[in-house]
Amino acid sequence: MKVYDTGRDLIELGVIPLEDMISEAAVVKAMWAMANARDNIEAAKIMERNIANEISLKSPINRRLLYYGKD
């Protein structure tokens, strides 16, 4: 979300960018983060950090090749 102005404005408002995490995972993770963090600030940091592949660290150029091993 940091690439364009609109995204940066959202971040300034306090929106936490979760990249490609799906909403189901986000809900559960938020519950866990808030229960285990000292405060909301730390909880926000936990949300943004990839723990169990809920956030993709990179986008492969050819997903089909990656998943099925061939085109």
Next chain:
Amino acid sequence: MIGLEIHQQLASQNKLFCNCSNKGADQSTLIFNRKLRPVHSELGGYDPAAIFEATKTKSIRYHSHPSTSCLVEADEEPPHSVDKESLETALILALALHSNVVDEIHVMRKIVIDGSNTTGFQRTMLISTGGYLEMEGNQKVGVQSICLEEDAARLLSDDNIARDYSLDRLGTPLVEVALEPISGTPQEMLQVAVTLGRLLRASKRVERGIGTIRQDINVSVNGGSVVEIKGIQQLDQLIKVIEFETTRQLGMIQIAAELTKRRTAYTSEFTVKDATDILRRSPSKGVARILETENTQIMAIRAEGFDGILGYEPYDGVRLGRQLAEIVRFYGLGGIFHSDELPNYGITESEVTAVKERLNIGSGRDAFILIGGDRDRVQFAADAIIQRLNKVTQGVVPETRAATLDGKTIFIRPRPGSSRMYPETDVLPIKIDDLILDSLRGSVPKSFDSYIKDIMQKYHLNRKLALEIFDSDRLKLFEDTVKSTKVQPTFIASKLTEDLTSLRRKGLNPDRLSDKSIKMAFQLLDGGDIAKESIPLILETMLTKDINEVKEAIQILGLKQVSECELNEIIDKVIADNMVLIRQKGRDSLGTLMGRTMSLLRGRVDGKKVNSILENKLKQSLS
């Protein structure tokens, strides 16, 4: 004056703007095509070199592998934020060089038109300015600037139809340290380069090995402009390159003086005429080769007042004709012919006369140049030659040259214009405050000297060995091996330095031995499975027989430990075979007998053990 600029690859987990690694992929799994077109930069204006590159309209093929590239390398996804680890390394190096870090780091785009960046630009950011490098004897060399930038894609091949790049290297973080120009001997410059390299390596945050550090130098002589020389990969090239380039520049100044001497009136009239018909049936093989391809022509350029100047050689190998030939290669032509060297190369006297007539060259002091090739390129090349000839009286022309492996320099492109850099708008600026810098001060490397003293103390090495192991690419392996085995550090260090060097002298390439396999050899030694003497043999066999497993080499050499019984048998035989020598020399024959025994055992036993048994048996047989 020489300004040294080094580009050092950083040892980070990720690339600078994405989470790919730059290691581990051999074969690409995907190839995609692109074409590059130049556009006005966001600040307006074209880059002249870009215009020519665009007319080549080559297709560019990028080779990618999922572990080393993602959509960011393919320019299909915006860059991620600057890699934290790389940024910290750059800041640590800036602090180590006493440089002033900027308050806010802005990432910029530097236009690149040869396809080595899929985006058409290289992302770079200024980290700090000023500072100094401490040399031995309290001397200081000033630092101009330190930048953090991404490396370009790796060129795989280039023919006239397409250019192939591999994306594995694209995006790898590099730190560029530019030093202030200083005047010094080539040897002094080498010392500066060595000292800087050592400081970087002392940080333990940079990559080591061939190709991870690249030197560029900016060379100027008194009365000349600055020429940029790129791509000095190995430090032993540095001295040769400096000497060659300094001589070349002095030669250009001499040529300029010679030309000025003879031309009282200076006109920039250079006539260009087509000469294809004159040379169509020339016996010259070079000309025939050009003309047998379709759509080619030969152009003749009249260079007023240049008779004798094109071939004038003030120093060995330094000629204007040669400089012009290098320039036309940029435009894809093979070279030039010029009147100072003709008739020759198959071009006849009558052809020379015909060209002179065509160009209206009388008995004056005019020369001519012949160039040939593809019709579209020849015009560009002719313009470039005329431009260059107009600058001869300047002496040294600012340009970018490349260093060759044998220590010479060749022209690669004219010095680019300044409209090449503009802000990278996809990455936010990074504020740097004292809090951040203070947290990194603990990681700033101490001086190289105290680092060496630490190594000497910790591992009980003498200074020479400590320096050698530090400078080698195997320092990490050395420390690992000391930690995980009980083998003496001095022994390990000497195997990793002296022995590997002697393998190189034998014409083998010890870089092909992986850290893992060398460590395995030491572990086997530690466990008593092999003897000390066998280590160099094992390493050599792995290289000559091209195998990767230490155990395989041991099998091939038959290097099992010798049993006590077999050892005694062998020694008895040696003594029996050499009775004549023993009767002659008595105790003094021990040395020769040791040599013969060891060569039979070929590294399967510890020398000390053999020596004591042999000495005893020798004593027995003499008594």
